[in-house]
Amino acid sequence: MDQQTRDDLLKLFQGKLNEAMRFYLETCTRCGVCTEACHVHASMGQVKYIAAYRAEIVRRLYKKYFKGRGKVWPSVGEAKELSEMALDELYDAAYSCTGCRRCMVYCPFGIDTQMLMSIAKLLLVGAESEPEILTLLADTSIEKGKSIELFKENFMEGIKRLEAKVVSKWKMEAGETAIPMDVEGADLLYVALAGAHSIIPAAAIFNAAGENWTLSFFEAVNFGAFVGDPTKSKLILDRIVNEAIRLKVKEVCICECGTAFRVMKQLAGKQPFKVSSITEVHARYIREGRIKLDKNKMDGGVTYHDPCQIARNAGVMDEPRYILKHLTDDYRELTDDPRYNWCCGGGGGLVAMGEDTLDFRMKSSRVKVDQVNATGADILATACENCHAQLDNLNDHYKMGVEVKFLSSMIADALVQDAQP
Amino acid sequence: METLYYIILVPMVYVAFATFFIGTAVRLIKIFREPSHPATLQIYPEKKPRWLWALHDTFLFPTVRRHKPLLWVFLMAFHICILLLIMGHLELFGEIETLQLIPHEIFLGQGFVGLIASIALLYFLFRRFISPVRELSVPEDYYLLILLFLIVLFGSQMDWARRWYFYEELSVDHYREYLSSMLYFKPYLPAEVSDTGHSFMLVLHVFFANLFLMFFPFSQLMHSFLSLPMNKLRRG
Ligand code: SF4
Ligand code: SF4
Numbered sequence A: 001m002d003q004q005t006r007d008d009l010l011k012l013f014q015g016k017l018n019e020a021m022r023f024y025l026e027t028c029t030r031c032g033v034c035t036e037a038c039h040v041h042a043s044m045g046q047v048k049y050i051a052a053y054r055a056e057i058v059r060r061l062y063k064k065y066f067k068g069r070g071k072v073w074p075s076v077g078e079a080k081e082l083s084e085m086a087l088d089e090l091y092d093a094a095y096s097c098t099g100c101r102r103c104m105v106y107c108p109f110g111i112d113t114q115m116l117m118s119i120a121k122l123l124l125v126g127a128e129s130e131p132e133i134l135t136l137l138a139d140t141s142i143e144k145g146k147s148i149e150l151f152k153e154n155f156m157e158g159i160k161r162l163e164a165k166v167v168s169k170w171k172m173e174a175g176e177t178a179i180p181m182d183v184e185g186a187d188l189l190y191v192a193l194a195g196a197h198s199i200i201p202a203a204a205i206f207n208a209a210g211e212n213w214t215l216s217f218f219e220a221v222n223f224g225a226f227v228g229d230p231t232k233s234k235l236i237l238d239r240i241v242n243e244a245i246r247l248k249v250k251e252v253c254i255c256e257c258g259t260a261f262r263v264m265k266q267l268a269g270k271q272p273f274k275v276s277s278i279t280e281v282h283a284r285y286i287r288e289g290r291i292k293l294d295k296n297k298m299d300g301g302v303t304y305h306d307p308c309q310i311a312r313n314a315g316v317m318d319e320p321r322y323i324l325k326h327l328t329d330d331y332r333e334l335t336d337d338p339r340y341n342w343c344c345g346g347g348g349g350l351v352a353m354g355e356d357t358l359d360f361r362m363k364s365s366r367v368k369v370d371q372v373n374a375t376g377a378d379i380l381a382t383a384c385e386n387c388h389a390q391l392d393n394l395n396d397h398y399k400m401g402v403e404v405k406f407l408s409s410m411i412a413d414a415l416v417q418d419a420q421p
Numbered sequence B: 001m002e003t004l005y006y007i008i009l010v011p012m013v014y015v016a017f018a019t020f021f022i023g024t025a026v027r028l029i030k031i032f033r034e035p036s037h038p039a040t041l042q043i044y045p046e047k048k049p050r051w052l053w054a055l056h057d058t059f060l061f062p063t064v065r066r067h068k069p070l071l072w073v074f075l076m077a078f079h080i081c082i083l084l085l086i087m088g089h090l091e092l093f094g095e096i097e098t099l100q101l102i103p104h105e106i107f108l109g110q111g112f113v114g115l116i117a118s119i120a121l122l123y124f125l126f127r128r129f130i131s132p133v134r135e136l137s138v139p140e141d142y143y144l145l146i147l148l149f150l151i152v153l154f155g156s157q158m159d160w161a162r163r164w165y166f167y168e169e170l171s172v173d174h175y176r177e178y179l180s181s182m183l184y185f186k187p188y189l190p191a192e193v194s195d196t197g198h199s200f201m202l203v204l205h206v207f208f209a210n211l212f213l214m215f216f217p218f219s220q221l222m223h224s225f226l227s228l229p230m231n232k233l234r235r236g
Helices: A003-015 A019-027 A033-037 A039-044 A051-065 A084-094 A102-106 A113-126 A132-146 A148-160 A163-169 A196-208 A223-227 A230-247 A258-267 A278-287 A318-325 A354-363 A366-375 A385-397 A407-413 B002-009 B011-032 B050-060 B062-067 B069-091 B112-127 B139-164 B172-183 B199-218 B220-235
Strands: A188-191 A213-215 A251-254 A274-277 A302-305 A379-382 A403-406
Touching: A003 A051, A003 A113, A019 A051, A019 A113, A019 B011, A019 B220, A033 A039, A033 A051, A033 A102, A033 B062, A039 A366, A051 A084, A051 A102, A051 A113, A084 A113, A102 A113, A102 B062, A132 A148, A132 A223, A132 A230, A163 A196, A188 A196, A188 A230, A196 A213, A196 A278, A196 A407, A223 A230, A223 A258, A230 A258, A251 A258, A251 A278, A258 A274, A258 A385, A274 A278, A278 A318, A278 A407, A302 A318, A302 A366, A318 A407, A354 A385, A366 A385, A379 A385, A379 A407, A385 A403, A403 A407, B002 B011, B002 B199, B011 B199, B011 B220, B050 B062, B050 B220, B062 B069, B069 B112, B112 B139, B139 B199, B139 B220, B199 B220
Parallel strands: A188 A213, A188 A251, A251 A274, A302 A379, A379 A403
Antiparallel strands: none
């Protein structure tokens, strides 16, 4: 690696150094308490998958270039040069970490490994060694934000075709639109994913609750966040923020997508609208009696996988349980403390990378499978696209024999039509 | 020999304390002047009041208790011992009445505090030789533990000698004479301090302590200051 490249990369590193990051980089005592925290280590056993080991790969560079010590006495902290080899190590560390932050629950100081991995991911972007597919997806999202007029017609036509299916789940009066779009002054902007499964059940439930809502032109998922590129994450985020402001909505509701929700909720800054996850909105509808659910639609035990970015990292934990209590009498917890729920093993962009990571995803998530099997449940519910895809893969691979379902589609299937006054 | 003793007991002590105080201050200022992270770094579910839970997490190490109970026992013992030892050293400067609230001989704990601390340090050191902590550790971690062990060992040895072997040449009053002269920048070494059978222990104790203090601001020991703000971040 030539000096110029290295300097450029170090500049990127420098840009990441805020107060919290410095805390995390200065502090680890390498006590090893986080050893059992990571599902990858718990499933595969290699030391390189311990949270502190991954973090140390970034920290070694920090010790080399951002501490005086790195010049005087680098070996005391095993400080390391930024080289091609270091980049390979960074890749291994960052793209085997799902950013679930389970390790943060274990660490006596609360070191956030996901944050440290975000440095690794940014350096990889800088060195053009990141997974190309993620950048490609991010760029497509941004492009779409720029030239929405080009996409609009096609998109609206595609959505129209879904309306019949929405109505089959929830009948509507003549003249009402099943999937409203571009409605200025709507109360709620629903940001879905590209995929009918993310739109149809949600639309049926909004209609059932009599919500004044409108569907966003953009998909919620933030590939910029997966690839760890702050500029791109922001651009992708801003598309939705701008749309919400243009339509003057009071609430932005993010579909079942963990990263999208956390990024929107925690990074959008102060805005004239509030940000909710669809799970929170659904719980609200039930609480306010706006929708009624039929408990007899579900056969067998149900368990719920807390998506890391929605539960441990964004605090939506009670709502899904509240909803499930209205859907079944046989609800089973995966853990007594939701902070300790194992990650599904698909986060951090791993699922988005598809087949390439499949083998690793299956091997690294054995503990998740054991956790689900221990409940003996027949239905495995979750509220995140990524988790759903990963859990589906696990179900096939390990022949778990469960049915993996979205919480929203379970609600849509259990809607009681005549509850409507 | 005398000159060497003098260098270690006087100028080096000043240098060490200066490095420790200035180094720590400069580093902390640098860290705390960085902009704060734009988003919350909290782990949910949250419990209130947050600052109280952050204090709880910082001083009682609940996560270690849950996941590594044996390590927790040693960690707790060690950190409490360190506090008591710091207190003991403050008392070596002169009578501090508030510290004598429960009247005791100087170095509370009759020498057992040092003993417990050294055993804990050995435990920390040896667990670093066992996988997976071995693979996680870097040289700094070993050096610090070895240094601390030597400091505590030679320091306690002086206390043990007084208490357990009735060695009386070096007494609390002699230490006080030496330390207060240092504090007022009129360094004076009583003959008892620099020229008795156990002086070499004092010199070694001070020497290793000097090294430790000089390394402190640049090492992972900064966790002593950063643990609370970090735990606050996690609690939100
Ligand atoms: S628990 Fe925290 S301090 Fe201990 S090794 Fe892991 S990251 Fe480092
Ligand atoms: S964030 Fe999750 S995947 Fe990453 S090191 Fe921590 S426990 Fe492992």
